[in-house]
Amino acid sequence: MATDKELSDFLKSAERRAFKRTAYAVRDDDSALDIVQDAMIRLAEKYADRPAAELPLIFARILSNATMDWFRRQKVRQSVVQTFSELEPAGEDTGFDLLETLETALEGDAGAGPAERLSRDQTLAQIEFEVAALPPRQREAFLLRYVEDLDVAETAVVMGCSQGSVKTHCSRAVHALAVALAAKGLKP
16 A cells, blocks of 8 residues: 555656646646646545555556546537637737746756757757657657656556557657657757
8 A cells, every 4th residue: 555655756756747748638738737637636536545556557547548538528518518718819828837837946957058948948849849749649659658657568558459559659659750850950
């Protein structure tokens, strides 16, 4: 059984990766935050009695299911009701993003100069753009394998497919990213 500290430490370590993975999938930061928060709550409520070693795999599956549920709800909502957010004028922005503020504070790049930070941020933005452009299954396999650091078997369980499919999706994703990034002048 995981202790409260182990559960809390796991959730702290997984929150940013989970948000990025979900934001790539749903392409909406607010919805991604809601999905990740719901998945974390579900993990804490229903699976806190599991050993700490099982938490990453369980959380990845909960997050995948929560994301799929979001897509299902969106499909129904779009076919029946026009949401209020679509009625708001385009371009209105509050200008404050809590995640960006936290990310800047946590990274602590006080030693890097402005040119280095700008270059790094531009490179990361290009990589994130290309990852977001991948087909959904390739993106999910890539993020689970290389960002979440799950092995092939664990990724197959989370995605609900065979290990061969995971390898195929990862291979195609890596190849597509290499081609796209090389076209933009980014080489490994």
